[in-house]
Amino acid sequence: MCTHVTETFQVVGSAKGATGWFRATDASVYFDHPSHAMADHTLNVDIRRPSDGPAARVALELTAASARALAEAILRTLDESGRRTTTRVETSR
Amino acid sequence: MTEDRAVDTAFISETVQFPGHDGAVIEAYAARPTATSRRGGVVVIHHLPGYDRESKEFVRRFADAGYDAVCPNLYSRVGADVSPDDAAAAVRADGGVPDEQVMADVAAAISYLRGLPTSNGKVGCIGHCSGGRQSYLVAATLPVDAAIVCYGGLIVGEAPPQLPTMVPLIDRTQEISCPLLGLFGNDDQFPTPDQVDQIEKALNDAGKDCEFHRYDGAGHGFFSPDRPAYRVEAALDGWDRIWAFLGPRLGG
Known part of the structure; x- marks a missing residue:
């Protein structure tokens, strides 16, 4: 399922996304369905800069x-x- | 209606827009048979991972079976031209979408279907995963003729503190006003088989018209052909149950 278990917090650092480097401000950690990984559930990490829009994100989906x-x-x-x-x-x- | 037809159903699919909760214009993916005959409609409620290709494929499958179908993008407010996974990540970080907003968006989708010139006035809804929970809520909230719940989590149980919008719905069972079909995997932990039993008991105790099917060897997401959880036997039987359930309830 969607476990919905989610942690969100602020971070300081940088991440490299689809359009290059950005200053990261936020992170989400959750255990739920992946978008791409071959597993029913994965530990997902989003490193984000929401002020630059939802695509300012580096995503990890790990078993x-x-x-x-x-x-x-x-x-x-x-x-x-x-x-x-x-x-x-x-x-x- | 059923997808098992001697002649393929031609259909068109497109992105449409209509006002949702609070009048905000939302996008939706629609697929409609090209035939002009009257028919029922189906609202597909996408899962927590978003308004993705898999959800749109579901819409097309209903059109192929002869129904007008539409999936509202519940994450429309994140912005236009945002990838489904980015939108889902943003929504999750913001705590999810409130039930009130989802119900208003689904109500708008129902109105869209009933407003089509081909509509016979009957509309059902189906949802998977978080959408299964929301389909249960639609059955208790909105005027639909049939509702299908595919492994909906948090109908019973305890909402995680991080997503307070996902409140359990079991106390809303008495308000359900349409027949309900439930499809679940016995290997699922969200909901567990015991929780599925609780939901079915609540429906039966409330005198509701419900039909539950459970599949051994299947877990959460067994309808999803792009995921390891896909179970072809369960999925194919599930589709047969869906057509048998919807046919007499949404037919002309």
Whole structure:
């Protein structure tokens, strides 16, 4: 079904869509029917800039396993880069 | 009427416009047989992923079976020339479309069909997924002669806080004023088989004219040939049930 489970929040960064790069302001995360992926349901992410219209969007449709792998990789990367940054700061003192 | 005819039904399809909720002009996809005989009409309510090619294919299939058919773009207000998936993403981010707006847009589609020179005055509606839920609401809200619910979620259950517009409808069952056909997959989790039983019981307890069919080995979206959920046996039997249900209720 449509699970309707949706999270929306504001983001800061950029994304590259159909017409090039744009400054992203909003994100949606939901688990529902994909438009394109070959799965009944996917974890969908929209990185958006609604002030530029609905087409200012980068869309991801990932299987649940792929989405978890991506989320864990993101967190590991952030944690690791944070640890190294902290180490460098401490070393430079 | 049925699509199983000795002679193919020629039809035309086009994008039309009419005033919907609050008078806003909305677009709709219409397909109508070229024959001038009187016939019933069908409103197709698109699913949450939007006013997409699959929804338009449904419209054409009803025209091929001899009905005037139309699918209002419930996301028209996002803007013209917006791709269906972008429109659906924008609508979702904004919390969905209110039921009141959907009912007014569907009412406009019903008026469009009844205003056609070929109309016999009878109109049914069909919806899949979120459209199945909305078809249930149409049956309880608008003057239609038949309603078909294909795996409509959130007729019973709890609305997610992120989409407060999707309120459960089971308490509206007593208001249903037309025969209702329900088609569901037993592998579906939205609605679950238990929830389908609850809906059927509510309809029966309220003395409503309803007919439910459930398919083993099928889940949500089994009518969708472009998706992995497609189940040809369930879909073909479902189409036969649709023609058998609509024929006596929308026929001349």
